[in-house]
Amino acid sequence: DGGITQSPKYLFRKEGQNVTLSCEQNLNHDAMYWYRQDPGQGLRLIYYSQIVNDFQKGDIAEGYSVSREKKESFPLTVTSAQKNPTAFYLCASSIEGTSGGETQYFGPGTRLLVL
Amino acid sequence: AQSVTQLDSQVPVFEEAPVELRCNYSSSVSVYLFWYVQYPNQGLQLLLKYLSGSTLVKGINGFEAEFNKSQTSFHLRKPSVHISDTAEYFCAVNPRMDSSYKLIFGSGTRLLVRP
Numbered sequence: 001d002g003g004i005t006q007s008p009k010y011l012f013r014k015e016g017q018n019v020t021l022s023c024e025q026n027l028n029h030d031a032m033y034w035y036r037q038d039p040g041q042g043l044r045l046i047y048y049s050q051i052v053n054d055f056q057k058g059d060i061a062e063g064y065s066v067s068r069e070k071k072e073s074f075p076l077t078v079t080s081a082q083k084n085p086t087a088f089y090l091c092a093s094s095i096e097g098t099s100g101g102e103t104q105y106f107g108p109g110t111r112l113l114v115l
Numbered sequence: 116a117q118s119v120t121q122l123d124s125q126v127p128v129f130e131e132a133p134v135e136l137r138c139n140y141s142s143s144v145s146v147y148l149f150w151y152v153q154y155p156n157q158g159l160q161l162l163l164k165y166l167s168g169s170t171l172v173k174g175i176n177g178f179e180a181e182f183n184k185s186q187t188s189f190h191l192r193k194p195s196v197h198i199s200d201t202a203e204y205f206c207a208v209n210p211r212m213d214s215s216y217k218l219i220f221g222s223g224t225r226l227l228v229r230p
Contacts (some may be wrong), residue, residue, distance in 0.1 A: 042220030101147040106158030
């Protein structure tokens, strides 16, 4: 089955620690996205990648970093600079990321908690 | 800039009753419109989207939405809800601009279906 997988489902971060969230897709999509979801709020875009080895900051990129070395993979690192990392993180992909009106397909999410 | 308003944070309704979830948007350019559903601790799934043409859009699970340009609204409706429709529903817009990938989400409406 084609889809998006995210791991782990739950992740715990200690003070001052960097953690990496995994996102893999086998939909052959060019574009991939990372969103942050907080209770009572909609999704906010962290980073976006339209093609391998290229990515752009979204609305709340501070304290996060990404890489896009393979088409299928778009890992997100939450660095120690992110002071309030507790949230639900969602990865998504779309066919091209250049044409308006594209459907974005979402993974099941990773819940990050701070110890 | 664009924004999306979902005025109702929670909508309780009895099973088999009709429901309407409201969505209003603000934008200086025309937009594509989306409704997504999120079941507890899961990712988002597309319910329906409006790109062009008929203003009444039919989606999955018996949902439909109507685009009203003059009122800048895209309300979601279902004539008879089921317990399984209990979930959070997000309205989103995508500006019709060159190379625009961005989805701007509302804060969500939690639909609670009671027996």
